[in-house]
Amino acid sequence: MSTLSDFNQQLLQFLNASPTPFHAVSSMTELLINAGFIPLKENEDWSLKDFQGYFITRNDSSIIVFTTGNQQYTKHGWRFVGAHTDSPCLKVKPNADLYQQNYWQLGVEVYGGALLNPWYDRDLSLAGRVTFLNNQKQMCSTLINFEEPIAIIPSLAIHLDRNANKERSINPQTDIPPILGLIAEDSTEKPTLNKLLIDQLNSTGHQDIKEILDYELCFYDKQPPALVGLKKEFIASARLDNLLSCFIGLHALVNSDYQSNEVPCLLVCNDHEEVGSQSHCGAQGPFLQQTLTRIIGCPITTAKVMSDSLMISVDNAHGIHPNYADRHDANHGPILNHGPVIKQNCNQRYATNSETAAIYKWLSQQQNAPFQSFIVRTDMACGSTIGPITAGELGVKTLDIGVPTFAMHSPRELTGNQDGYTLNKVLQTFFKTPQLPS
Known part of the structure; x- marks a missing residue:
């Protein structure tokens, strides 16, 4: 497993090489090919093999990466992670x-x-x-x-x-x-x-x-990403929302021992989340559903698989700003470098429920990793993610989680230098766990 320093240096390089969703997908493609993953094309037949990694792109700005395991898809269900490639x-x-x-x-x-x-x-x-x-x-x-x-x-x-x-x-x-x-x-x-x-x-x-x-x-x-702070405890960069999550998911999947891991795993990074996700390559489009249909085949088998699967939607969370602490619920103010944030909303702006939150806490315990919770103030509007959309499209249990962030949607955002690495370790455990608690 990469060290914290190695992980963050690779992250900074990825952010710097990815000024647009097109460049982000290109950067991810290069990383995947170097890791032995095989590119697929939508207009060609697929012949998938056991214990192999594949990826497919759409519009050059969305990408799906998956590993086949032993192709016994109903045995364990799928481990899904979702993020988005676009930024304001x-x-x-x-x-x-x-x-x-x-x-x-x-x-x-x-x-x-x-x-x-x-x-x-x-x-x-x-x-x-x-x-x-x-x-x-x-x-x-x-x-x-x-x-x-x-x-x-x-x-x-x-x-x-x-x-x-x-x-x-x-x-x-x-x-x-x-x-x-x-x-x-x-x-x-x-x-x-x-x-x-x-x-x-x-x-x-x-x-x-x-x-x-x-x-x-x-x-x-043009200002490059950087580690800032007296102890370099922060990461400052453009497009942390949500290329940070794309990199975390990709790094975790590539390092999940996919050539020996029986559990089928998938990462989807959609474009157009920031404008509603309704496009042919967005989360509200058919890209993921069509890809799964081609992989699994039978609709009945697909329905069985979804009942045993879990989607973790990874998108940045609002850290509590010391100058504007009153913008947070007093009991739900995530602090940078205190762990990834479980995001919940009773109106389904986030897809987390008590069971999926409990599963993430259980996974974190396997790594002795910290976690936090976020709920927006009751008198404020809540943002959303691809989580509820994907849950509605696939019928899969879903968790929304993210790294606490300042200045979200600014051209220069800020996160802690440890939270992404922590989430990466937990997602690696998620990808490699044959049986999730139910």
């Missing part, structure tokens, strides 16, 4: 070019429930997927990542808005288009995003681009 961000509009006061800007949409204030005054880069027509008139798609800071959203100086610290609001249409550069006074041709994309792709080896057809691009904070 600023997505570039289709006709994005803006020219104002001799500045070149790009229009953006706000994806998900983003905290907008922290996007100001940051070194921004651009990444995503580009679809183009090549010189042979074939349609191709590729990932793009500028890596260097190419844009910024400057704040309005306080001299021009004396009430900024009291009541400044943000209009997402007019106030946040990033600035990419100045337009020269003698310029005869304005810069365009399409030309920028072609130049960038040409510089990275794509020499046969005839025309940019479309793109899915988002800006991201």
